[in-house]
Amino acid sequence: MGEENKVILHGMWASPFSKRVELALKLKGIPFEYVEEDLKNKSAEILHYNPVHKKIPVLVHNGKPIAESLVILEYIDETWKNNPRFLPQDPYKRARVRFWTSFVQQHLFETMFTVVKTDGEAQEKAVKELLEKLQVLEEGIKEFFPDGNICIDSNNVGLLDLVLLSVFGPYNVQEEVLGIKIIDMEKTPLVYSWLRAINQLPLVKESIPPHDKLAAVLKFMRENALKSSSA
Secondary structure: OOHHHOEEEEEOOOOHHHHHHHHHHHHHOOOOEEEEOOOOOOOHHHHHHOOOOOOOOEEEEOOEEEEOHHHHHHHHHHHOOOOOOOOOOOHHHHHHHHHHHHHHHHHHHHHHHHHHHOOHHHHHHHHHHHHHHHHHHHHHHHHOOOOOOOOOOOOOOOHHHHHHHHHHOOHHHHHHHHOOOOOOOOOOHHHHHHHHHHHOOHHHHHHOOOHHHHHHHHHHHHHHHHHHHHO
8 A cells, every 4th residue: 555545544443434434445445554543532633634523434545534434435436436336327326325325324323323322212212213214214225126136245335235234234233232123024124135135245244343342332322321311
């Protein structure tokens, strides 16, 4: 990796936003240096490279920082044009992918986070909302899989795949910690099959943190959120 094309990713192993960028770089075959950040003690580099949000991930390409995971993913795709291409070339298809990516990011992720940090009636309401939104996604993605046949390999992974994976890839961990069924093969068969197909990719398998470590982090997040809400 020459200095003229030096790539550094500042991230955190359990962050879904960081993992989606890390996986994108690996899928494209882009050599990069990974810097693990301590979110409780943010480095001077993070504060310098992302002064607005002060968050990870941050991609530094030849000394130039790019923040926000979705922005980074599009930057990667536009800079390295080899397969897989994360966005279609057709403008309408590209717009549709962006629409559903935004839906997963803004609606499903936010609602899932509410499920994690609440209990009782508030959680029941959030779970109901989450399942309704998953049903909306189930109907929406039929345009991408009109015959119901989901064929994904390392050469055709796209932006929507990366974002969905980062939110629900570890759904087994989420279901175990929360004690609720999230991804149901009978209620949302396309979403279920889609996630299974992505999770089976060798690079994805290599990138997924250990089950026990993810479960511990999710439990920690939930316990902290519940303590804060009851304080």
